Amino acid sequence: MEPVCLVIGAGAGIGGNVGKRFAKGGYHAVLCRRSDKEGLDRLVSDIEAEGGRATGFMLNAVEEDAIEDRVAEIEASIGPIEVVVFNLGAQIGDRALANTSYKQFEMGWRLACFALFRVAQSVFPRMEERGKGTLLVTSATAAVRGNKGQHSHAAAMGGRRMLCQTLNAEFAPKGIHVAHILIDGAVDAPDTLGKMLGEENFQKLREARGLEHDGLLVPSELAETYFHIAHQHRSVWTHELDVRAFSDLAWWNH
Secondary structure, three states: OOOOOEEEOOOOOOOHHHHHHHOOOOOOOEEEEOOHHHHHHHHHHHHOOOOEEEEEOOOOOOOOHHHHHHHHHHHHOOOOOHHHHHHHOOOOOOHHHHOOOHHHHHHHHHHHHHHHHHHHHHHHHHHHHHOOOOEEEEEEEEHHOOOEEHHHHHHHHHHHHHHHHHHHHHHHOOOOEEEEEEEOOOOOOOHHHHEEEHHHHHHHHHHHHHHHOOOOOOHHHHHHHHHHHHHHHHOEEEEEEEOOOOOOHHHHHH
């Protein structure tokens, strides 16, 4: 049985690159995403071509028992889940209060908070029994600052942050490391920022701020941060950090 890094939300940006980094570090990367099976298969093939081990699954995290069943199957057939990377987004774009439906608001919570709660409830008893484990949670500026038009996203990400704190308070003494990683800036990711902006505008942004300018967060470099946090000595665990490009103002200066 192989040590597993389970990535929930394994797109071409942060999730996929984190999966690649953990596979390079000796883990079996189990990559889960809701859509684009072709892209998922490509990620798995890329990891295997570099000598790593990976398995891909389609996963709709809001479906009843989908997370719980997947965790049980991975533990039974692949190996113990030593690291979970929870990388699901919950951004629906800027919407005025009147234009935010109950369904849209609730969906943000289901993706950002409830799915994370379900992951912890499924994985943590196993980690606790083994006396070790790591949960790395990708978050956003909205977790600490609520902006106009971000009712669903801010409420969902704020809840995600508080859930990380409660999980840490209960499980850190039991050997489980929970880290809330606040992404305070734009990520050079084609299937998140790229989809929001559209291909043409995304390329213009990359040319103006990304590439050699280093003004967009580079997913492969961010993956190094995730890997480092997962392997910290327990006397110096990081429980929360924010990351941004060197040229960006921090969230508290806006």
